Amino acid sequence: MIELRNVSKEFVLHNQDSAVIPVMQGAELQVHPGECVALTGNSGAGKSTLMRMVYGNYLADDGAIVVDGVDLVQAEPRAILSLRRQSLGYVSQFLRVVPRVPTLEVVAEPLLRLRVERDAAIARAEELLMLLNLPQRLWSLSPITFSGGEQQRVNIARGFAHSYPALLLDEPTASLDPLNRAVVLSLIEAAKARGAAILGIFHDAEARAQVCDRSIDVSQFTPRAA
Amino acid sequence: MKDMAPDTGVLLSVRGLSKFYGPRIGCKDVSFDLYPGEVMGIVGESGSGKSTLLNCLAGHLPTDHGEVLFSGRDGGLRDTLQMSEPERRMLGRTDWAFVHQHARDGLRMNVSAGGNVGERQMAVGARHYGAIRDSAIDWLGRVEIAEDRIDDRPTAFSGGMQQRLQIARNLITGPRLVFMDEPTGGLDVSVQARLLDLLRGLVREMGLSAVIVTHDLAVVRLLADRLMVMKDGHVVETGLTDQVLDDPQHGYTQLLVSSVLQV
Numbered sequence: 001m002i003e004l005r006n007v008s009k010e011f012v013l014h015n016q017d018s019a020v021i022p023v024m025q026g027a028e029l030q031v032h033p034g035e036c037v038a039l040t041g042n043s044g045a046g047k048s049t050l051m052r053m054v055y056g057n058y059l060a061d062d063g064a065i066v067v068d069g070v071d072l073v074q075a076e077p078r079a080i081l082s083l084r085r086q087s088l089g090y091v092s093q094f095l096r097v098v099p100r101v102p103t104l105e106v107v108a109e110p111l112l113r114l115r116v117e118r119d120a121a122i123a124r125a126e127e128l129l130m131l132l133n134l135p136q137r138l139w140s141l142s143p144i145t146f147s148g149g150e151q152q153r154v155n156i157a158r159g160f161a162h163s164y165p166a167l168l169l170d171e172p173t174a175s176l177d178p179l180n181r182a183v184v185l186s187l188i189e190a191a192k193a194r195g196a197a198i199l200g201i202f203h204d205a206e207a208r209a210q211v212c213d214r215s216i217d218v219s220q221f222t223p224r225a226a
Numbered sequence: 227m228k229d230m231a232p233d234t235g236v237l238l239s240v241r242g243l244s245k246f247y248g249p250r251i252g253c254k255d256v257s258f259d260l261y262p263g264e265v266m267g268i269v270g271e272s273g274s275g276k277s278t279l280l281n282c283l284a285g286h287l288p289t290d291h292g293e294v295l296f297s298g299r300d301g302g303l304r305d306t307l308q309m310s311e312p313e314r315r316m317l318g319r320t321d322w323a324f325v326h327q328h329a330r331d332g333l334r335m336n337v338s339a340g341g342n343v344g345e346r347q348m349a350v351g352a353r354h355y356g357a358i359r360d361s362a363i364d365w366l367g368r369v370e371i372a373e374d375r376i377d378d379r380p381t382a383f384s385g386g387m388q389q390r391l392q393i394a395r396n397l398i399t400g401p402r403l404v405f406m407d408e409p410t411g412g413l414d415v416s417v418q419a420r421l422l423d424l425l426r427g428l429v430r431e432m433g434l435s436a437v438i439v440t441h442d443l444a445v446v447r448l449l450a451d452r453l454m455v456m457k458d459g460h461v462v463e464t465g466l467t468d469q470v471l472d473d474p475q476h477g478y479t480q481l482l483v484s485s486v487l488q489v
Contacts (some may be wrong), residue, residue, distance in 0.1 A: 014477025015484070054468060058473040077452050077466045078261055098426055098448050099419035112430065 001166050001197035002031040006072075007221075009053065014093060017042045022164045022223040023049050025062070029199075029216050032067035033165065036188060041218035047201045051168050054079040054199060067166050077217060085113055089094045090095055091159035095143055095151040103129070103146075104139045107157045114162060121161075128157035132183055148157040148175045157187050169200035173207045185211055232414060235434050236297060237262050238403060241300035245275075245282050252278040255271075258454065258464065262402070265429055265436045267450030267467060269443060269482070275459035277407055277438045283437065284324050284405045285314050291387035296321070296403070305306035319349045329388035329407035333380045333395065339366065340376040342395050350399050365394040386417035390424065398430060404436045410445055424447055443486055448469055455479045463478070 006026040013019045024046050031037045039047040054059040054065055056072045065072040066089040070079055084090075089096050111121035124142060132153040134141075138146065142208050143154045152175050159167070172188070173181045181204075188211045191198060202208035208215070238260040245252035253275035260266055261361060268276045281287040283294055285306060295303040299321070306314060318324070326332040335340050343362040344352075352358050363373050367392035371383075380388050389409065396404065409425065410418040426449060438450060446453055446467055453470040455463040455478065463476040474480045 011473075012475075013480065015481050052472070054348065057468050058471060059465075075465075078468075080466055081264075081451055096447070098423050100423045123297070 001033050001068060002199055003064070003066045004028075004029045004054070005058050005064045005066075006216055007050075007053065007065060008223075009049065009058065009061050010223075024053075024060075024221050027218075027221040031166075031197040031199050033195040034192050034198050035214075036192055036200060038215040039199065039201050039218050040208075040210040040215045041107040041222075045217075045219040045222055048170065048217050050221070051109045051170055051199065051201060055088065055168055056084070061209075072149060081149075085110075087164055088166045088168070089159050089162065089164035091156055091170060091172050093152075093155075093170050093174065095155045096142060099144055100142050101141045103134070103143045105152055106154060107142060107161055110158060110162045124161055125157065128160060129153075131159055131179055149177065149180070152176060153180060156184055156187070160191065163191070163196070167196050167198045168197060169202075169204060171201055173202065173204045181207065229287065236260070236295075237264075237304075238297070238437075239293075239295040240283065240302060241293040241295065243279070243294065244283060244290050244369060245278055245287065245291050251275070252287075253282065253456070253459045256461055258461075260403075260435055260437065262435055263429075264431045264452065265434075265438065265450045266452045266454060267446030268437065268439045268454045268456060269441060269446055270456035271441060272313040273458075274456040276456050278459075279456070280405055280407055280437060280439045284322065285309075285318070286324075288424075294304075301407075319346060319427070320399060321402045323399075323401040323404045325389075325404060325409050327411045327432055329380070329385070331393045332392040333388060333463055335380050338377045338379055339371065339383070339391055340381065342391060343398055346395055346399050361398065365398045366391075368428075369394045370420070384417075386413050389421060390419075393421075393424070397432070397434075400432065402435060405433055406436060406438045406440075408440050409438065410442065418445075425449060443483065444473060457483070 009024040010020055010022040027050060032052050037148060039050060041047055049058060053060050060073045063073060067083060072080060072085045104122060107125035107128060108121040111124060134150060134153050143151055156172055172184050176184060185207055188198065236259045241257050244254045245254040254281055257479055268279065270276045282289045289307055293305045294307050296306050297303050297415050305316065340359060340362045342367055344358045347358050363376060366373060366376060371387060371390060380391055383391060410421050430433060441447060452466045452481065453465060453467040455470065457478045463470055463479045470479060471483055
């Protein structure tokens, strides 16, 4: 479902003496349906960079990144947008929303974009927010002013609203209390059970051990300094 | 999984569009395709050619080279630059809409709010007064203008209200393509947020395609699927909005992105 072949990337900073910073070389990995794979490695090894490349948020310079049959390295923006709408979900560490939009709408939006009936989309959003113990009195408010943990849960609810066949999780349990952490882990288990291919970054070693089938150390793809 | 969004091929196809002001370049050799439901942002500094490009696309400025192919309701692509003036005017009243930066350029300031919204309906043949008024009230509601303001003139409205009225006037006839020139420019941030929310909702519900020119990167991040970066009349970079903003490739885009003040 998710496959990387010989992926490399470097950053060129044109306004800083055109510095060239190689960040990834020869990255290879596969995630099959129903499998959760953890990206590991020290800070700066390129875990987030790799994940962003899989989402099409960062460009790869070389190689192939194939998700659900679409090669993100070659695909037109339109094909990537369609892939993100239907097949590729991403729970980032940061919530980015239009100001003023109520939490319930934020969570239901991925479904509304897929033209799911409004009632069904809202019902699914309510179910997830309830599950993640977000107080009902917050549902009609914009999440912009929420605490870190609350925003994180809104982000997770949004990421799990649609049953994406491929899912990217960047520190999904980072700022959560034990109760909500357990909820998130059960959501991940459920997604695996329905056949989702999941690629995740978990600093929380216990969570990683619980939901991940294997780990890939990203530092093996870090280019050695010349 | 199949795509539920209506996907019937390209809506607007721009090929090699160039515009010169004497020896100076307005915009040069611009090409892109826009599909139904897509929102494309065009960013760049003042003088980068982004407004020139928008006005050429919309037929407000004569173009020196290139084609602007639009897919009509009959499905065929036609070069709008070759259309006769009446044909292009008709397009501007039906399938196309243009939201100006300054609402007063897009509104009739001495006509009531209801009249402003109703006028576009009449331009496409609506004649029943009651129906026109009902749909005007409906649209004023959608852009959050109270019904009891329907008989007021736009001169009595705040800047944000005028802009929302302009949007209602433009969208009431159900266009398929909207051109927007700095739609949130000059508004307070709180008003901007409200307008962004409104525009996003309308784009999603009506399946609109839009070309939005702005210098505000935060606005395009929230509204646009795709981004085109212009400098000195040339397109220097294109791509998915979040990719261009988070991993800019061109030196100028890197400069633009790194120059944004953090809040």
